[in-house]
Amino acid sequence: MIHATLKQLSQQLADKQVSAVELATEYLQRIDALNPQLNAFITVDRDKTLLEAAAADARRAAGLAGLLTGAPIAHKDIFCQQGWKTSCGSKMLDNFISPYDAHVIEQCQAAGLVTLGRANMDEFAMGSSNENSYYGAVKNPWDLAAIPGGSSGGSAAAVAARLAPVATATDTGGSIRQPASHCGVTGIKPTYGVVSRFGMVAYASSLDQGGVMAQTAEDCALMLNVIAGFDERDSTSLERAKEDYSRDLAQPLAGLRVGLPREYFADGLAADVGRIIDNAVSELKKLGAEVVDISLPNTQLSIPAYYVIAPAEASANLSRFDGVRYGHRASEYKDLVDMYEKSRAEGFGSEVKRRIMVGTYVLSHGYYDAYYIKAQKIRRLIADDFKAAFAGCDVILGPVAPTAAFNLGEKSGDPVQMYLSDIYTLSVNLAGLPAMSVPAGFSDNGRPVGLQIIGNYFSEAKMLNVAHQFQQVTDWHSKAPAL
């Protein structure tokens, strides 16, 4: 049962082969057994979970169940959830019990999904290795010496280790796709504006987007049907008609034009990762896809542009943590400013402080045009590259990261080295496009590698179709680590 997909679990629940309480109990036992070594969860609350599960069973008994009622889910600790600690991986919010639900949580509750716990993450979603969590690094279930990726490392590790069938996650610069790739699970980051940011602790608001991870593309489609949709409390939520993201899953791929960006296969891509992506492209060709050579010439510039825009927005967003209304307050201070400075110095970890300071600097008097406006102009160039590319192809394929998961501690002392590994994911966020990571093989040292699928705006159903068809002829997504 632990290896069942969300789709299969929903069928078992509907057929009364299993109850929500039985399912939750089984997953909680597995979390108890494996979380001490993986550290995928920050908070587990057995009583709360079983209450939710009992309510789901009651709902089903009353004939009010939806497709996913009673199925378990892990939530990234970035989504505010009433009555649950919502720490965002930070000491700053270690004492924060959310008084309200994020829109994503409301949607999951309305669907009857049962919360298994709160998934670990890089502090305030800043990081590519999960080593920036106040609660300690998450371990990669495939190799405990490896990072799980970040920032949604807990979500990815939980799904990979079968501690949860699905998990919510967020992606500001690759935080769904990169950990999904490193842990061998399927993850989707929708078009910016498709999933409401209400109640999602803000990092860089013009880039942040919620999404999901699961074993399969089909499960991602089912989950996207739950969490996507207009929400007037998010000023950038898009007013669009509700869509069924699973509608095109069964479509054949004959005639699909897949673009391969030259820049994603150039120097810097590890040979084993390159080979895995080539093999994945060959599989899609067998299914009738045509390959188109494309160029995204400003790819390299996505790194500096992102590391201006994201810290700038973060410095503004994180100014709310002042030790006054919620969050950590220093125990000793001499006046108000001292209280702010000490509370923030104690409450934030070093990467968060660095990004706040970089952001403060690039927005400061005399530097705004040289940095922030310049970065926004480059952002336009990057979005225009994609626009030109999509004139000649339906989806873009490439690697998610230059290498398979690196070792814990390998890059933690050098922030710039860590930033450079985000090269294939950042552009998508700057352009606001949807993208996925789909399990596609294993590196020479046995670590999972994902295939990135980038779609045009609002083409989630098409991307999921490509991923689903790929998963009909490959079995990488159904492989699980030995634990």
Place this chain on the structure above:
Amino acid sequence: MSLSHQDVARIARLSRIAVTDAEIDAVNRQLNSILGLIEQMQAVNTDGIEPMAHPQDVSLRLREDVVTEPNRREACQAVAPQVEKGLFLVPKVIE
């Protein structure tokens, strides 16, 4: 360009983050290394390019000017470090 200790101290002050003397060397080095990365942007000619603030060209929605939030003061203040009589307490700012 590279930042001095003095620049770092100013940025830290603007950020409202206390940086101790023991930390300032390391912080200075890391910020300079990040700024070195960011400098790559300057090599690109972006004259005449419209800055992009947002992926979708949508304008902000307007809504009716009506009350939408209930008063949940107690629930919201339950997570505050220090409150009294429904007010958030901070160190004295006016003598």
